[in-house]
Amino acid sequence: xxxxxxxxGPVTLSEEAFLTINCTYTATGYPSLFWYVQYPGEGLQLLLxxxxxxxxxxxxxxxxxxxKETTSFHLEKGSVQVSDSAVYxxxxxxxxxxxxxxxxxxxxxxx
Amino acid sequence: xxxxxxxxxxxITATGQRVTLRCSPRSGDLSxxxxxQSLDQGLQFLIHYYNGExxxxxxxxxxxxxxxxxxxxxxxxxSSLELGDSALYFCASSATGQxxxxxxxxxxxxxxxx
Numbered sequence: 001x002x003x004x005x006x007x008x009g010p011v012t013l014s015e016e017a018f019l020t021i022n023c024t025y026t027a028t029g030y031p032s033l034f035w036y037v038q039y040p041g042e043g044l045q046l047l048l049x050x051x052x053x054x055x056x057x058x059x060x061x062x063x064x065x066x067x068k069e070t071t072s073f074h075l076e077k078g079s080v081q082v083s084d085s086a087v088y089x090x091x092x093x094x095x096x097x098x099x100x101x102x103x104x105x106x107x108x109x110x111x
Numbered sequence: 112x113x114x115x116x117x118x119x120x121x122x123i124t125a126t127g128q129r130v131t132l133r134c135s136p137r138s139g140d141l142s143x144x145x146x147x148q149s150l151d152q153g154l155q156f157l158i159h160y161y162n163g164e165x166x167x168x169x170x171x172x173x174x175x176x177x178x179x180x181x182x183x184x185x186x187x188x189x190s191s192l193e194l195g196d197s198a199l200y201f202c203a204s205s206a207t208g209q210x211x212x213x214x215x216x217x218x219x220x221x222x223x224x225x
Contacts, residue, residue: 034213036213036216041218042218043113043115043201043216043217043218043219044154044201044203044216045113045216046213046214046215049213089154093213097167098144098156098159098167098169099144099156099203099213099214100156101153101154102153103153104153104154
């Protein structure tokens with residue numbers, strides 16, 4: 001069945017460091033891919049998405065490119081801020097199925 | 112505010128009891144999804160309703176049930192509660208049954224079973 005695997009955290013960075021959170025997926029066909037973010041005490045918020053191969057999703061300085069050849073959707077940001085501290089979830093969806101999430105990666109950014 | 116409203120925000124109850132969690136989807140959204148978030152299992156899909164009809168079931172226990180009402184709000188009923196049912200329960204909504212554009216999540220109900 002479909003699944004999402006993301007790097008285990010926590011990821012601890014200093015402010016202005018470069019961020020990469022790896023995400024790979026297993027799916028038949030062509031799923032849509034998402035990154036969600038969960039701030040402490042809140043629900044999940046859609047951060048960015050890509051619906052077909054080679055699409056790049058971007059939002060708030062975060063980017064991720066849908067790589068079908070490597071079945072990956074890695075999240076990157078060039079310069080993280082303390083306010084980016086949160087849990088990040090990679091997810092996939094195919095028509096007719098609900099969103100499937102990875103286990104989440106905790107990011108902690110210190111000043 | 113995401114537009115998805117979940118009540119209550121916190122719930123503490125004893126083992127063996129029954130609780131009802133409520134979700135009002137974002138205005139205009141016809142689909143409601145329920146997820147359970149626990150430290151060891153991560154985010155697990157429970158069930159999906161679209162315009163009052165059950166569309167898909169995930170890892171939902173037989174002790175759990177849900178429904179979506181004509182006004183599109185949804186309720187998740189958890190019965191014969193066990194300590195292991197302690198978790199965050201999220202509701203999400205989307206405009207249709209298709210989810211290429213993602214879901215909008217509520218802020219969750221934290222259930223503690225003691």
